[in-house]
Amino acid sequence: SAEVSAQNTIKGSVTDQDGEGIPGVTIQIKNTVTGTTTDFSGEYRLTTKSEEDILLFSYIGMITEEVPVGGRSVINITLKEDMIRLDELVVIGYGTQNKKDVTGSVSVVGSEDMESRPNTQVGSLIQGKVAGVQVQSSSGKPSQGISMRIRGTNSINAGSEPLYVVDGVPTADTRSLSPSDIESVSVLKDASAAAIYGAQGANGVVLITTKKGTSTKPSVSLDVYGGVNEVWRTQEVLNGEQYRDLMTEMGYNTDWDQYQNNTDWQNEVFQTGYTQNYQLAISGKSDNTNYYISGGFTGSQGAVRSAEMNRANFKVNLDQEVNDWLKLGTRVSYVDYNDVDVKDNQAVNQGGVLLGALTTPPVIGIYNQDGTFTSNPFQDWENPLASTDGSTRGFNNKRFLGNLYAEVTILKDFKFKTNLGIDNNADKYNYFLDPYRTSYGRALNGQSIVSQNNNTYYIFDNTLQYNKEVNNHKIQVLAGSVIQKYHWQSSNIERRNFASDAISTPNGGSEIAAATATEAEKANTSFIGRLNYAFNNKYLITANVRVDGSSVFGPQNRWGVFPSFSAGWRISEEAFLKSVDVISDLKLRAGYGIVGNDNIGTYAYMGKVGTGANYPIGGITLPGSYPASIENQKLKWEESEQTNIGIDLGLMQDRIELTADAYIKRTSDLLLNAPLPRSTGYDNAIQNIGALENRGIEFNLNTVNYDKAIKWTSNFNISFNKNEVINLVGQEIYTGSIAGRGEAIQIKEGQSLGAIYGYEFLGVDPRTGNAYYMGGDGNSTFNPTPEDRKVIGNANPDFIYGFTNTVSWKNFTLNIFFQGAQGNDMLNATRIDTEGMTDAKNQSSAVLNRWKRPGDQTDIPKSSPGNTDNSRISTRFVEDASYLRLKALTVSYTLPQNVTEKLSMSAARFYVTGENLWTLTNYTGFDPEVNQGGNSNTVLGIDYGTYPQTRSIIVGANITF
Amino acid sequence: CDNFLDLKPISEETSDNAYNKASQMESALVGAYETFQSAEYYVWDHVVFSDVRSDNAYAGGDNPEVFEADLLRVTPINSRVFKNWSQIYNGILKANTVIEKVDLVTDPQLSDTRKGQIKGEALFLRAYHYFTLVKLHGGVPLILAPTKSTDPNDVRVPRSSVAEVYQQIITDLTDAANLLPDYYTDENGNDLGGSTNKARATAGAANALLAKVYAQNKDWSSALAAIEKVEKSSAGYTLLANYDHLFDGEHYNNEESILEVQYLGTDEGNFGPQLLLPPSISGDTWRKFVTPSQDLIAAYDAEGDVKRKGASVLFEEVSWVDEYWGNAAGTSIPFSYKWKKAMGWASTDRPYLIRFGDIVLLKAEALNETGQSGTALVELNKIRSRANLEAVSGGLSKEALRAKILLERRLELAQEGHRWDDLVRHNLAVSTMNDLVEIDLRTGQAVNYNMTEAKMLLPIPQQELDRNPALEQNPL
Incomplete structure (x- = not known):
């Protein structure tokens, strides 16, 4: 027949604009599965069936070319680099999509952003880079994970952290990832983008894709850096003589001759920490195989004595095209993570190190003559080194994270993918307090604790994809199922009464103080479906549905259905705009969707009966049980309803790119651990109560400001979010306790989460020296009642922003990254402890201005031993914690190509980075970027001796062979 | 896949x-007793809110x-008040759970006799907790069944009157006294001994508590009737011959003990003693809690009470002021x-929940109030003679003898x-506290306690008022 006779072998070469052959270019006959790839030198050979066939030449980073065969037997082609970033592939849930086709709100952080700022964890690298994403590190500890809020806090008790998905496997802790292994990060912000993750997507989704091989020639890359870090600010405290004066005034007398030291406790506690990092990776690809293997080590010692973190990581990524219909691959990583924590967020009484450094008087030394730690002259509060050095505290986590997938091209247009992912991790905490040096250690005669957790998780997902392009219609359909199962196991043993400090493991102690082990499970089953449809590249539609079942809820309310819908209109493709040269891209996007949240305790709907309420009767301990929770069969999914509208604008060949989004998220049927009257015997019960709303706008602007010998690009992003508790069925919830002063946070309808709550401080009475406050009747009073408290601050910023400028000239690149938050208040509770003058703690220099005698005009009340009336939670301690900081400044130098060639390298880059070099803030504490509550949804804006962010200088190199 | 999720x-x-x-019912009951260990009020806050407050x-x-x-x-935001309120009500929940569930058990292993005892024990525990609450706060919400719903209408229970709370306590204790044995026996009828009989509620404990409840309401004749039952109990409560043995940590579950919190040390240990005991015993050098007052020491000295002062107070030189x-x-x-043993925050030392010495003095008090001062003196002098003090002789007015008994x-x-x-x-709370002269050496001035009628009760915790709008605060 004519077709057979038309069978024709075509060969040719594919080159780049410099004439070099490109290996690995995909050549496919349009609308068929027939195709091939170019070899090492860029040559190919392919058999076609018809002269009508059209060849598609595609390669990542290059513009795809369509070439009709037209009877030719040799077709050579030059591919152009894809300068228009709109054709970038964006990783979305269960697949990728061309950026121009995306209708939801998705932000991407690429590897170039990662490289401009060395850091030990991926979370920090997203900070300030993505509009609408607030990344908070609640302290500067090397071991501190990050807390991320995508478009505000969505829940009160259920988790508000986004879902992290590493190469298709959901995970909770990103500290174990080495940033060097990461290719890109996609942040799915709105419901239509996140809905494919249904139940788990309520707080947004962060998709992390690790690297693959990119060149046929094996590439070896080495990343090395080292640096130092320290706190950037100290606090002024009373010297020995001033402390003695204050104590005498407060009625504390002692034999001061015994206390003649002059110890600077901040100097003892703060140190110059260091960081070191070594990562080696080998990657490459051959015809059908793509591999990436890496290993590395990161070590970091904190700026506070004894804090440290070490991580060793190993990774293999492998993809194999078995034949033209089957592709297999795996991603495997193993991480061994260790850290030593220091106790912060606590008063010296509880062993808090930061507050210990401030409130331990300088008059004592570090050790007594017998080698024990010294204490406050009036009370046995040991000096902060008893906390840092008095105990050994080692945390270790070993984590195996990986997946195995197979992708099958069944029929033309159909692709089936099956994926099995696991996350197995085991952590262990070892604690030993010797029986000699600390007071608590002596009281217990030594204490050793070992706690272990073994967590396993698997996810098994199967998806079928259908892709079809007919004329101007492009259709993509995805359907599938996902099952997930978690299993947690934990055990804890503690022994006391040690003969010596020679044995630090529990076997050395004679008394068993605790020995327990528990297990729990959770399971999820889901069905997913998605439709993407584009007409004429102009009109884009995405629809998702996910049906989720969770073991957390009872049989009646186990299943939730979460649909979403979004649409885009690429106006720039319309005839009336195509001719307008200045506009290279203009797209309007709108989306609506519902996602769910089941991030609450396991078996939450059941009336649980706890064990361990044991009691001795008849001389032996009998097992005792207690009612632990109220059964609630009505418990169901928390739902977040989100509406998003956005615009993408590219001007002047995309030299200017603007993305703007506005959204409203309303979370209803809030899974709230609502307080119950304690007369019920219960503290609270998890209930679907109330509603919460986040609304906001966000802008992202990328510009190429100058593109000649000097190239200067900028990114600016800014986000405004307003959070409001819409409905709490009339309840008020109080949280954020400050020792001896009650609770500092009020959650109430009409307010945002993070409302700081307390008294209005009016001043100091010159006659008595006592603080007076605003009473409920509008008159000042020395003794306000609890009802006189009100909202005195808001921990939520009005806006957060990041501003990055990159200037390159010849081989030099300068990257300047500013980041800030504006309009947020902080309760500086550290000052309650350092200015309260209620006990024998050392105080800050501010108290030198305290009221001393009638007639004194001051804003610092008199000392008041044993009485907190003068240091209530009040406006006196609320400060503006807005800040602007030079988060990172990097200067890098890339060796010229002729030099690297001589050294047989393919690239070499050297850099110096300074982090937090400069901070503009009115906040008077150690650092404005802290939170006592860690990643709590509700305890926000409290600094209570919290480990501050540090300033660091890092020197490093990236070398590729 | 519903199985997968189930x-x-x-x-x-x-x-x-x-x-x-x-066995599960026994376990629920053990859990109810455990409140005596886990509620800080019964560990040492009862000392704070009685001895320190007075x-x-x-x-x-x-x-x-x-x-x-x-x-x-x-103040209403004092977190100890809220913690005690919460933990005691948790004890009531545990008791209510036992009371409700025990009747539903069909396991033949559970005999009717034991069912009755379990119910009696739980009723006793509930009464004990309500007695604590009504003395601390006055009328409190009276909750007599476990809460099963979170509906505001169900959980926002208003305060009952003081009389209603006392009526419930009396009903529960009367029922308990009928259901409970004088002492517990094994299957062969052998007495299980003090470690069981002083751990579990008994008829004697129920009657003794009933006596205290009646006395607090000045229903002296009812109190006397209850005391008589205690005295007649086959448990054989007697005063220990040597007062020291009550508190030397060597005579737990003794014949004078009617009910005591059981501690075995280590993971069943009492953390309280470490808070109070001096450096020579606790090994700590920090300032300890609950320092006996000048007024108390003066009272021991004025009475020449060497025995009980020595058993109750230890003087020691300290590094703090x-x-x-x-x-x-x-x-x-x-x-x-x-308490004499610190044992690294895990002492074997115990608080007495009820001891016979208290009941003997209560009897003296009730007899005096009912005009039987002669027999009152007999009871009073039993206690005095044990303390090596000379007997009080007759001829005192009712008021004078009352004062004598209260001092005792x-x-x-x-x-x-x-x-x-x-x-x-x-x-006497207002006058005693306002007449008290305690000199604060920092100022050289006597402390002004500024005691009022209202302060006889603690406030309802503010945190509870925030959770339950149906509650009304006490006068402050």
Whole structure:
């Protein structure tokens, strides 16, 4: 027949604009599965069936070319680099999509952003880079994970952290990832983008894709850096003589001759920490195989004595095209993570190190003559080194994270993918307090604790994809199922009464103080479906549905259905705009969707009966049980309803790119651990109560400001979010306790989460020296009642922003990254402890201005031993914690190509980075970027001796062979 | 796939499967007793809110909220008040659960007799907790079944009157006394001994508590009737011959003990003693809590009560200063000494929940109030003679003998959490505290306790008012 006779072998070469052959270019006959790839030198050979066939030449980073065969037997082609970033592939849930086709709100952080700022964890690298994403590190500890809020806090008790998905496997802790292994990060912000993750997507989704091989020639890359870090600010405290004066005034007398030291406790506690990092990776690809293997080590010692973190990581990524219909691959990583924590967020009484450094008087030394730690002259509060050095505290986590997938091209247009992912991790905490040096250690005669957790998780997902392009219609359909199962196991043993400090493991102690082990499970089953449809590249539609079942809820309310819908209109493709040269891209996007949240305790709907309420009767301990929770069969999914509208604008060949989004998220049927009257015997019960709303706008602007010998690009992003508790069925919830002063946070309808709550401080009475406050009747009073408290601050910023400028000239690149938050208040509770003058703690220099005698005009009340009336939670301690900081400044130098060639390298880059070099803030504490509550949804804006962010200088190199 | 999602707890029971077997019912009951260990009120806050709040002791230590109790300035946001309220009500929930579930058990292993006992024990526990609450706060919400719904209409229970709460306590204790044995036996009828009989509620404990309840309401004849039942109990309660043995840590579950909190040390240990005991015993060098007052020590000395002072108080030189005993380091100050073993926060020492010595003095008090001063003296002098004090002879007026008996109670029961109730019972709290002269050495001035009628009760915790709008605050 004519077709057979038309069978024709075509060969040719594919080159780049410099004439070099490109290996690995995909050549496919349009609308068929027939195709091939170019070899090492860029040559190919392919058999076609018809002269009508059209060849598609595609390669990542290059513009795809369509070439009709037209009877030719040799077709050579030059591919152009894809300068228009709109054709970038964006990783979305269960697949990728061309950026121009995306209708939801998705932000991407690429590897170039990662490289401009060395850091030990991926979370920090997203900070300030993505509009609408607030990344908070609640302290500067090397071991501190990050807390991320995508478009505000969505829940009160259920988790508000986004879902992290590493190469298709959901995970909770990103500290174990080495940033060097990461290719890109996609942040799915709105419901239509996140809905494919249904139940788990309520707080947004962060998709992390690790690297693959990119060149046929094996590439070896080495990343090395080292640096130092320290706190950037100290606090002024009373010297020995001033402390003695204050104590005498407060009625504390002692034999001061015994206390003649002059110890600077901040100097003892703060140190110059260091960081070191070594990562080696080998990657490459051959015809059908793509591999990436890496290993590395990161070590970091904190700026506070004894804090440290070490991580060793190993990774293999492998993809194999078995034949033209089957592709297999795996991603495997193993991480061994260790850290030593220091106790912060606590008063010296509880062993808090930061507050210990401030409130331990300088008059004592570090050790007594017998080698024990010294204490406050009036009370046995040991000096902060008893906390840092008095105990050994080692945390270790070993984590195996990986997946195995197979992708099958069944029929033309159909692709089936099956994926099995696991996350197995085991952590262990070892604690030993010797029986000699600390007071608590002596009281217990030594204490050793070992706690272990073994967590396993698997996810098994199967998806079928259908892709079809007919004329101007492009259709993509995805359907599938996902099952997930978690299993947690934990055990804890503690022994006391040690003969010596020679044995630090529990076997050395004679008394068993605790020995327990528990297990729990959770399971999820889901069905997913998605439709993407584009007409004429102009009109884009995405629809998702996910049906989720969770073991957390009872049989009646186990299943939730979460649909979403979004649409885009690429106006720039319309005839009336195509001719307008200045506009290279203009797209309007709108989306609506519902996602769910089941991030609450396991078996939450059941009336649980706890064990361990044991009691001795008849001389032996009998097992005792207690009612632990109220059964609630009505418990169901928390739902977040989100509406998003956005615009993408590219001007002047995309030299200017603007993305703007506005959204409203309303979370209803809030899974709230609502307080119950304690007369019920219960503290609270998890209930679907109330509603919460986040609304906001966000802008992202990328510009190429100058593109000649000097190239200067900028990114600016800014986000405004307003959070409001819409409905709490009339309840008020109080949280954020400050020792001896009650609770500092009020959650109430009409307010945002993070409302700081307390008294209005009016001043100091010159006659008595006592603080007076605003009473409920509008008159000042020395003794306000609890009802006189009100909202005195808001921990939520009005806006957060990041501003990055990159200037390159010849081989030099300068990257300047500013980041800030504006309009947020902080309760500086550290000052309650350092200015309260209620006990024998050392105080800050501010108290030198305290009221001393009638007639004194001051804003610092008199000392008041044993009485907190003068240091209530009040406006006196609320400060503006807005800040602007030079988060990172990097200067890098890339060796010229002729030099690297001589050294047989393919690239070499050297850099110096300074982090937090400069901070503009009115906040008077150690650092404005802290939170006592860690990643709590509700305890926000409290600094209570919290480990501050540090300033660091890092020197490093990236070398590729 | 619903099976895949139908997971059951591995390490917890559920309300469906936790109360079916006899052994599970026993376990629920053990859990109810455990409140005596886990509720801080029964560990040492009963000493704070009785002895420290009254004229027996100063706060000591470094806790502003204990200072509040000492100086009679307890505010509604005092977190100890809220914690005690919460933990005691949790004990009531556990007791209510037992009371409700025990009747539903069909396990043949659970005999009807044992069912009755379990119910009696739980009724006793519920009554004990409500008696604590009504003395601390006045009328409180009276909750008599476990809460099963979170509906505001169900959980926002208003306060009952003081009389209603007392009526319920009396009903529960009367029922308990009928259901409970004098002592527990094994299957062969052998007495299980003190470690069981002083751990579990008995008929004697129920009657003794009933006597205290009636006495607090000045229903003296009912109190006397209940005391008579205690005395006649086949459990054989008697005063120990040697007062020291009550508090030497060597005679737990003795014949004078009617009910005591059981501690075995280590993971069943009492953390309280470490808070109170001096450096020579506790090994700590920090300032200890509940420092006996000048007024109490003076009372021992005035009475020549060497025996009980020695068993209750230990003087020791310390490195810290004390605003009442010595405003310079190195002063000798007294320590609460009824517990004698610190044992690294895990002592075997116990608080008595009810002891017969208290009942003997209560009997003297009731007899005096009912005009039987002669027999009252007999009871009083039993206690005095044990303390090596000379007998009080007749001829005192009712008021004078009442004062004598109250003083005896003070010296006998110091640091056991009775003083405040004694003062309140005879309406002496206001005058005693306002007449008290305690010099704060930092200022050289006497402390102004500024005691009022309203302060006889603690406030309802503000945190509870926030959770339950149906509650009304006490006058402050």
